[in-house]
Amino acid sequence: MSEPSPSEFRELVRGFFEQIPFNRQIGLEMHELDLEQLTISACFELRPELIGNIWKNILHGGVIATALDTVGGLTALVAAYRHLGDIDWQEKIQRLSKIGTVDMRVDYLKPGRGESFTCHGSILRTGNKLVVSRMELHNDGGELIATGTATYLY
Numbered sequence: 001m002s003e004p005s006p007s008e009f010r011e012l013v014r015g016f017f018e019q020i021p022f023n024r025q026i027g028l029e030m031h032e033l034d035l036e037q038l039t040i041s042a043c044f045e046l047r048p049e050l051i052g053n054i055w056k057n058i059l060h061g062g063v064i065a066t067a068l069d070t071v072g073g074l075t076a077l078v079a080a081y082r083h084l085g086d087i088d089w090q091e092k093i094q095r096l097s098k099i100g101t102v103d104m105r106v107d108y109l110k111p112g113r114g115e116s117f118t119c120h121g122s123i124l125r126t127g128n129k130l131v132v133s134r135m136e137l138h139n140d141g142g143e144l145i146a147t148g149t150a151t152y153l154y
Contacts, residue, residue, distance in 0.1 A: 003089045006035055009081070017042075017074055026050060026063055028070060031118065038082070038123045040075045042067065045116045052112070059112025059145075064137055067119040068148035069104055072133035075121035076152035079133075083126045095154055102130070104150035112146075114139030129153060 004012060010033055017023060017030045027050075032041040044050075044067065052060030077099050084092050117139055124132040135148040 010035060013074065013078060016077075020070070022066070023070060026066060028067060028119075030074075033078070035078065035082075038075060038079050039121065040071055040078070041118055041120045042071050042074075043116060043118045046114060056111065057113070059114075059117065061106075061108060061112075064108065064112055064146045065104070065106050065148070067117065067137055068106060068121075068135040068146065069101055069150060071119040071121035072104070072135045072148060072150040073099065073101060073152055075123060075133045075135075076131035076150075076154070079123045079126045079131045080152075080154040083128075083131075099152055099154040102151050102153045104148060106146055106148045108146050110143055110145050112137075112139070114141060114143070114145075116140040117145065124149070 013033060014030055027044040028042050031043045050059055050063045052058055077096055080096060117137055119135060119137045121133050121135045124134050131152045133150050136144060137146045139145055
């Protein structure tokens, strides 16, 4: 298999994202992927099974962390892909298939109130084996609910 074009790579990333069972479980859908700016956005709707505080109808903190980690990891995957440059496509695939979270910090800034949520990820640093991503989760009113910073090994 030869190296994909940018549009083919965008579709590969989208397909990979959509195949992750947990993303489907929480309803996380990729909204935007910018290969030039290395940013990704994903959205999901509040559903009863995602609520952590049933008296106040507030999103569970684990769902917040999951959304942040998922978007941060996918952003890191794209950054690692670009960082690997012109190496053999099969070697790239092998390196990228090993990507995993090695450290993550989440700051919960406000209760997870809202009907829908958008998570945005960007890159802080890309190295030869590690990528550091910065993530934010906003509700449908534009309020910043949580932020995260994570390191991914590839």
